[in-house]
Every structure is written in C-alpha cells, then in structure tokens.
Amino acid sequence: MVLPKAYLRYVPAQTVGVITSLRCNSLFCKFSQDGAGQAKRGFRSKRLLAITGALENIILWECKSGEKVATLEGGKHEVTKLALSHNEKLLAAGYADGSIKLWDLTTLSCRVTLSGHKSAVTALRFNDSATILASGSQDTDIIVWDVVDESGLYRLKGHKGPVTDVLFYPDKNVLISSSNDSYVKLWDMTTKHCFQTLTDHRSEVTSLALVGESLRLVTGSADRELRVWSVTDTPAEPAASATSARDIEDTYHYQVHCELVGSVQRQSKERVLMLKLDDTGSLLGCLGSDAFLELFKVRTEEEIDAHVKRRAKRARKALKDKEEKGKDVAGVVTDVERNVDDEMSPAYTLHVNAKIRSIDFTRLASGAQRVLCSLNDNSIDVYELDTTSKPMSSELSSSILAPGHRTDIRAVDFNSDGSCYMTASSEALKIWNTGSQQCTRTLECDYAMSGFFVPGNNHAVIGSKNGLIQVFNLASGVLLESVAAHDDTVSCLCVAPDKRGFVSGSADKKVKFWEFELVQDEESARKDLSITHVKTLEMSDNVLGIKYSPDQRLLAVALLDFTVKVFFADSLKYFLSLYGHKLPVLTMDISSDSTLLATGSADKNCKLWGLDFGDCHKSLFAHDDSIVCVKFVPKTHYFFTASKDKTIKYWDGDKFEHISTLEGHHGEVWCLAVAPRGNLLLSASHDRSIRLWKKTNEPLYPFEEREQDREAADEEAMVGQAAKEIPGETEGEAELAGKQTIDTIKGAERLMEAIDIAREERVKLEAYAAQKGKKSDEVTHPDPHPMIIAYGNVTPERFVLDVFRKVRSHEAEEALLLLPFSYVTQFLKLMDYWLKNGWEIELSCRSVFFLMRIHHNQIVSTQDMLAVVDSLKTNTHRRLKELRDSVGFNLAGLNVMHRELESRSVHLFADVEEKREASRKRRRAAIRTLR
Secondary structure, three states: OOOOOOEEEEEEEEEEOOOOOOOOOEEEEEOOEOOOOOEOOOOOOOOEEEEEEEOOEEEEEEOOOOOEEEEEOOOOOOEEEEEEOOOOOEEEEEEOOOEEEEEEOOOOEEEEEEEOOOOOEEEEEEOOOOOEEEEEEOOOOEEEEEOOOOEEEEEEOOOOOOEEEEEEEOOOOEEEEEEOOOOEEEEEOOOOEEEEEEOOOOOOEEEEEEEOOOOEEEEEEOOOEEEEEEEEOOOOOOOOOOOOHHHHHHHHOOOOEEEEEEEEEOOOOOOEEEEEEOOOOOEEEEEEOOOEEEEEEEOOHHHHHHHHHHHHHHHHHHHHHHHHOOOOOOOOOOOOOOOHHHHEEEEEEEEOOOOEEEEEEEEOOOOOEEEEEEEOOOEEEEEEEEOOOOOOEEEEEEEEOOOOOOOOOOEEEEOOOOOEEEEEOOOEEEEEEOOOOOEEEEEEOOOEEEEEEOOOOOEEEEEEOOOEEEEEEOOOOEEEEEEEOOOOOEEEEEEOOOOOEEEEEEOOOEEEEEEEEEEEOOOOOOEEEEEEEEEEEEOOOOEEEEEEOOOOOEEEEEEOOOOEEEEEOOOOOEEEEEOOOOOOEEEEEEOOOOOEEEEEEOOOEEEEEEOOOOOEEEEEEOOOOOEEEEEEOOOOOEEEEEEOOOEEEEEEOOOOEEEEEEEOOOOOEEEEEEOOOOOEEEEEEOOOOEEEEEEEEEEEOHHHHHHHHHHHHHHHHHHOOOOOOOOOOOOOOEEOOOOOOHHHHHHHHHHHHHHHHHHHHHHHHHHHHHHHHHOOOOOOOOOOOHHHHHOOOOOHHHHHHHHHHOOOHHHHHHHHHOOOHHHHHHHHHHHHHHHHHOOOHHHHHHHHHHHHHHOHHHHHOOHHHHHHHHHHHHHHHHHHHHHHHHHHHHHHHHHHHHHHHHHOOOOOHHHHHHHHHHHHHHHHHHHHHHO
C-alpha cells in the first residue's frame, strides 16, 4: 500500500488594510471598556467610536486617534449591514449568506447567530426597547426576530424585489418597509398583514425616515425628489374610489394611514443611498451616489407656524404693493396654507473628497453635532457641524486613513528576512511590520504596477503606469529618484539574482536593464542609491511579464502574443519560445533550482514548462477566471496561483496535483508574495484587504481535502432542496421565520436519537420493575445507556429534555418540522411529563403549541392521542397560570420596592446620571453666557 504524500497547511494569520467595506454601513457608538471588560457609562468615561464592517469582520475605531479598539471576528462571509440598539449595548450584523449575528458590546462576544434569510441581509432595525429586530434581505423577505428569546417570530412575504429598508412606527405595532420593487408597505405586526401599500414611486425605494413632531414619513428613490407622507393615527375616510370591501377595510381597520402630502427637491441627480435623522430630530441627512451630503432642516411645530406666518405676511405685502401701483390683483392668493417646504428645507451641503457610502450622526455631551462619513476610498471622515451659525458650517474633526490604501494594491513584496513587507497602489507605497501588522511608513508614489525591495532592505523601487521608475529611501521616507524609463506602463520589474541590478518590462515593447549605483549627494556628504540604464532589448509585442532564472542563466519574457520568449541572460541571445496558451500570459515564475517555469494566463490555465528543452510538462485548468499571479515556494516545486475568481490555490509542481484552496478574499486577487523561508504568503485584492497566510505544522492530505469539499457540496445540496409544504400552515403573507440548515438537520437527528434511547430505557425499566415484583432478590438493575450516563445518569425523560435544550432557540422550530409523525406523538407524551413536573415550562409550551398547529389534523384523528391532548391542555393551562401569577407577584414587589426607595429619597443610578448631566448642561450654558 502506497502512503499518500502529506503537505503542510497554510492558514489565515492576519488581515489588514480594510478600514470600511463598500457593501456595509458605518455607525457611531459612544461606548468603551475598562481593563476588566466592564462597560463604562457617563460621558466622561465614553470615547467616541466608529463601528465599521471590514469584509467578514467588524472593527471598532476610536475617532479621535484613528486607533483600532477591537475586532469582532465573523465567519467567511462579508458583513453587509449593521444596526445598533438605542442603549448601544447590542449590535446586529447581517452577512452576505443571510445570517445575522447579535454582538454584545459589553463583552465583545457574539450572543447568537440567527439563520433565516437565503441571501445577503440588506436592512436591519431594532425597535425602541431593543427587544424586537426586523431584517430585510435580497431574497425579498422580511423577518421579525425576538431578541430576548433569540428566535424568529415570523416571516413577511409581499415584496417582489430586494428589501432596502425597514422602520418601526413608534408607539404602534406597525412596521414600514421599502423595496426595489418601487413599493413601500405598512405591516400590522399583530395580524402579520400588509394593510397599506404606497405606489407613488416610479423607481426603487432605497431608504425611509420618520421626521418631525407630526411624524412625517420621508422616502428616497432614484429620482431627484424626497417624497413626504403624512402618517395619521386615526383612520381617514374611505376614498371615493373605494368600492370593494378590501379597499374599505384597508382604510378603516388599521392603526395608521399614509397619504402623500408633497415632495422636497434634492440637489443631487443620483439615486438616494441613505436617509438618516440626527439624535435631536432636527437634521435629516440625504446621501446620494456623490461626493457630498445634503442636510435638511426639520422644523418644530413652533418654527413651522412662524414660517407660515412670515409667508402670509409677505403675500399680504405683495398684494398691497400691487394695489398701490395700480396693478391687477386678480388671482393673487393671500391665504397661505401649510406645505412640505414649511416643514423641511435645505440647510447645508457637506462636500468631501470621495464618494460617500454611508453616514451617521451623534451629538456629544458638549452639544457638538458630529457626522460620520464612510467613504468609497476605504477611509472614514468625521465632521463637526456648527448648527448655530447662519449659514451652517462644518469642519473636519478627524480622519482614519493610515491603516489602508485608497485604491487597489497592485504590487507586494517581502524584504530579505521576511520581517517587513511592502504594498503599493495608485497613491501610496506602504511598509508594514510582519509581526505587529502595523504600517510603519507611508510614501506618496505614482500609480504603481510593480515593485520590490532593493537588496539591503533600505530602499524600494516602483514601476508606474506612467512609465516611471521611482526609487525610495525607506529610512528617511523620501523619493530619491524618478526616472522616465518607458513610454508606456511599466508592467513588471525583476531583481537580478546577483543583486547588482534589475530588469524592467513595459507595454512599449522594450525590456530595459538597470544597475544600482551609489551617487554622491551634492547637498550632503552621504551617498544615495541611484539607477543607471545599461542596455535595451527590443521585443515584437507588449511585455506583460519578466523573470530571471535563479542561476541567472536565462531570462523569460511574456508577451501579448500569447508566448513566452526565453533568452540567455548574459548575451541576450534567443533560446526558446514557449507557446500553447490561447490568451496572453499574465504572470510567470521560475523555481529555485531553475528547472521549472510556471505560467498563468487569461485562458484560466496554468502550464508547467521544463527549461532544458522548453517542453510543456502539464497544463492545469486552475481557476474559473484569469490567473493574475504565480509564485513558487522557495527551494521547492510547490507553487501558488491567484486569480480573479477570488481564490488562491496551492499546487504540487512535481505531481501536478492541487493541494488546497485558500479562500478569504471577497474580490479579485491581484498579487502574491512568498516569504524567503516559505513560511508566509502575502496576498492583496480588489477588496483592499492585505492577507497574511501562515504555514503550520498541521499535515494536509489532498484526498481528504477533496472529500471535505464533496461533503460540503452534499450538505449544501441537502439544505438547498426545495422547502416541503408544511401541513398546518396556509399560504399567505406570513410564514415561519427559520430556514433549514445543516444545524437544524443535525438537531432533529440528535432529538430522534434521544427519543429512541429514552423509549428503549423506559422499556428496560418497566421490564425490570415487573421482574422485581416477582423475584426481588435475583433481578439486577439494568445498566443505563452510555449517552444517559454522559448526561449525568438522569431519567430518560430528563435526558430527552437536556438534548432538546441544546438545540438553539431559533433552530428549534425547524428541527421539530423534520420530526416524523411517529416521533411527534412520542415527543408530545414526553412534554406532557415535563409539564406535570414543571420542567422548562416556557420551552415546553412553545413546542407544544407549534406541534399542535402543524400536526393538528393528524393528532385529532389519532385515537391514542386524545388522552394526551386532554392532559396537555390541563397541564399547560395550570403551568402558564402559575407563571403569570409569579411574574405578577414579582412586578408588584418591584413596584413596592421602588416606591419605598423614593419615599426615602434614594434615587436610582440612572436618575442620578440624568440629573448630573442636566446640571452640567446648565453650568456650561451659564459659562457661555458670561463669556
């Protein structure tokens, strides 16, 4: 038997470079932690933080210093939406796979993961008490979650496009939602029914906001208008066109009614991305796909009345002026009515340096208004608004720029000992410490396309899109030299193995050879590095890649004509022409022993060539998109390939075998670098992330990787099967909130196994009891099942309860749906036993009600279940009454304690803090008055 070859696994080590993702919004948070991990409260102890989605992670940044405070690590899917509860203790994060994680910010830990949506979460909102969470997704569904019970309540279906925003109407059990189908829907959360649909939009509705003391609903879409709707608590009269019973019902029988009252013109011509109201409700931010933010003033009722009176006064004055001049005054209106312009008006336009992706407002203890702008270029700006000045003004308070690049990274490289690495993009060259992952130096550069560390690790060379080659001194952080080397893009650079020079290739069809030299600085006595052009090699087509063999015997040049030309490095005489790719070769690398050449092409194939005779050893269909980078591991024939399909693959060049796939990037992977010892892999992507992969001592067997991939595909296919029809559910707007996952399937299997074990144990115990009654001395007690022993040698009924409790709350209903009816009957009998003994009353009642609703017809038609149902009815009523009495008694006791404390003039902590803050505000106002 031949033993399979084992390799060492590469695993993710660090991810840096991402400040904020393009797909996720950003939030303010006035929250911090002390060393013991306890939440601090009060404005004196709180720092202003920015919470951003950074691909699959969530990062908390301190706005003032720009430092990273904490990282909440997610799974492998990207964060698409964030929502913060009003008390700023709970953070909800929606992911691209449809899952939602609830993070506790006091402990920086994940409380629960909710699975219900089938695609990316696009809308999240807490209610005022943070007990209910509403989520919308690209799968067109809205799910309402119980935050306390950590389970889904129901799913609302009705939209025909992705849900873009959800909103709770205050003091009413009403949910408002918008979608790309151009509709805004109002849902009664009690009846789980859509009672009104707003159809005045002609394009997708992207955001919602409730503004003003009269609670106007503002909706934003792809046109230049913000539509304003009146939301009345009392039903309006039915419209004259309402002839059907359904039309009249929609008008009369629900808590609120919406009616279009007008629109507000925007400055931007782009679609609305977000509507956001500040903490005081006096400022509405309207964000479009532009590099500016429009702010609208929301007036109070007193300000609206004053504004209407001023308009009426101007109208009367205009009429009087016309009468005095003898002009015709027919048709002049002096009765001024209140309109939308009296309630909202443009206040200020905030311009920034890049397109804004999301905004958030906060008001500090000092009264200063801050605006958080998450920009399209992977940066965050915080502005301070002066709302008291006329006109309104703004000032940049802080920015978070250093930890990442503004544009895609196109060049990476390790220094000679792997202690540092460099990344270069269109605007900057950054040097990073490998151990701490901190950016130690940022240098402005031209649009970089390639680069490397100069031997000695004190300098770096960059080849730019404009044909320049730039030399930087990393110690002093200055640009030493910028040479106009080529007439077109410098697509590739390669250091000579003898460390004396390098070679550059360009789209101008030239390969140029350069040497390093030390030049005396005229201003100082020291010598600085410079480069000197030695010779030029003319090519027949654009040069896309260039590589020296490590023994410096050969030079390989990849051309736009799909071929690779190989020359002798010393004489530049033609040696080989490697052809076989159907599209241009974009990248290549040569192994450390100078025997293998690996080429990656836009035709998705990777070819391995022998450099002795130029023969193609193997052609591998490596990726699903163009291969943009190939790198050999030093002193081996193992190599990595990176592609636009967002993956990195690890290969064995001797056995032509795919070893493993490194997944993690959420965009096209542009470049790779392998550390000199081969223990680290560096990758950079279109998603602006820089990922470091570390080689471990864990053995890796390719056949096991393939088997795991097949198992994952089978599980995905199992979960992705069409949902079966649920007997007790009728087709309508509300459905079950959960979805079938591999966890729910495993939970159902564990529950069925526990029921089987409990039944077998009960049979053994009954047989033992019967035999013991006849022969008390000779009968021995049966040994319990090993699983029951593992759970503490409990009774069979308690064992099933312990297993069922381990099923997560939001997965319990889906797990119960998978139980066959034969197991349902046994499970109902077990729950009757639990209720008799008072075990887990809330969980038992919830499960009983769910199973009775789903399997009602079968249960009532089964003669053996009638006695069980009657017993369940008695026990549930009795236990729920006991629970209600206990809760009522506890609430009454708390009220008595509260009144007793107030009678003793003992104030609660929250009341004291509020009074202290009010006192501080009065003191600050008095000081400003004196000044």
